[in-house]
Amino acid sequence: SQQGEEDPQALSIQEGENATMNCSYKTSINNLQWYRQNSGRGLVHLILIRSNEREKHSGRLRVTLDTSKKSSSLLITASRAADTASYFCATSMNRDDKIIFGKGTRLHILP
Amino acid sequence: DAGITQSPRHKVTETGTPVTLRCHQTENHRYMYWYRQDPGHGLRLIHYSYGVKDTDKGEVSDGYSVSRSKTEDFLLTLESATSSQTSVYFCAARDSNTGELFFGEGSRLTVL
Numbered sequence: 326s327q328q329g330e331e332d333p334q335a336l337s338i339q340e341g342e343n344a345t346m347n348c349s350y351k352t353s354i355n356n357l358q359w360y361r362q363n364s365g366r367g368l369v370h371l372i373l374i375r376s377n378e379r380e381k382h383s384g385r386l387r388v389t390l391d392t393s394k395k396s397s398s399l400l401i402t403a404s405r406a407a408d409t410a411s412y413f414c415a416t417s418m419n420r421d422d423k424i425i426f427g428k429g430t431r432l433h434i435l436p
Numbered sequence: 437d438a439g440i441t442q443s444p445r446h447k448v449t450e451t452g453t454p455v456t457l458r459c460h461q462t463e464n465h466r467y468m469y470w471y472r473q474d475p476g477h478g479l480r481l482i483h484y485s486y487g488v489k490d491t492d493k494g495e496v497s498d499g500y501s502v503s504r505s506k507t508e509d510f511l512l513t514l515e516s517a518t519s520s521q522t523s524v525y526f527c528a529a530r531d532s533n534t535g536e537l538f539f540g541e542g543s544r545l546t547v548l
Binding site: 356358360365366367368369370373413415417422423424425426427428429 | 440467469471476477478479480481484486492494495526528530534535536537538539540541542
């Protein structure tokens, strides 16, 4: 079974609102990453947070990590039409080179 | 995109035929990965490589083999394609310093 699970599966919000997506995972991790995928394209890296970090920012993105709850959240502030995409979390476990993805959240920004 | 190119980008084949997908990178990354993407499943790891001639299985490796004879090339082979292997296949290379994956644009495979 997959390591990460995103929630919700799909999300529609009005342009300008904030979007929050969550990722839960099952086993201890070394780091957790978030990726974006526009329809029909390859995935693009957004942000990486290490297991000893609790929060990280990059532009309009804010990622939090709670290792006690085995969960992470991605917040996109002031959403834009161009943010419409699928978002995936990916985990790298300790002493393991595998990088395992969740099923993703489809985000749709309404004009 | 760290110079990740996949070929072919589209392929239609028949059940039972062998298929090889190629991933080529230009940045000398040590780690490379093959994923498949299917509706409702997200991306699932097939095989990965941690160096020339060094490979290991992922989550869904049955029916697939890989080879890495040069740093820049990572090949995925379906020895005898089945309809369940119809999918979009993505290759990625990992920056060992940042941990970031760089993806190719995908190879859409249809097995009839």
